[in-house]
Amino acid sequence: MLPGSFFSQVQGRMVSKLLTAIAHSMESPEFFLYTSRVKAEDLEEAESLRYCPMVFQAEIPKQLELRIVVVNGQTFVGALESSQYNNSAVDWRRPGIDPPIQK
Structure with missing residues (x-):
């Protein structure tokens, strides 16, 4: 399923995570990507993520x-x-x- 389709399915309540960490330490936050909320404008160039494996999931309060x-x-x-x-x-x-x- 494409991220935009999933975004619609979860009514815009979606978060993203990297599939694997790009840093082995949270001591250097500038190199650590945190789980983040996804906004509609974030998906305008979703095709560019083709070579950057990510996990998209519904945000759970x-x-x-x-x-x-x-x-x-x-x-x-x-x-x-x-x-x-x-x-x-x-x-x-x-x-x-x-x-x-x-x-």
């Missing part, structure tokens, strides 16, 4: 972000309370955000 890890059969869950920050509505990893963590 959140209250918490869960991180779940299984180590040696034991499950650990952490909840990031990122929804309280305006600039973390899409991606909590942006600089200047330090959400409380529930363990």
Whole structure:
């Protein structure tokens, strides 16, 4: 499905992510691409993404972000309370955000 068709299907509530990271560290944010909301004008040149694999998905409103890890059969869950920050509505990893963590 083309990004423009999907954008219409989800009524303009769409985010984009790179398929793979272009940076291995968030310490240099100028080289790190965060999950971002997609606007209609972003798709005007969607054809140029042909050689830049990206993931487009419907934006899901959140209250918490869960991180779940299984180590040696034991499950650990952490909840990031990122929804309280305006600039973390899409991606909590942006600089200047330090959400409380529930363990």
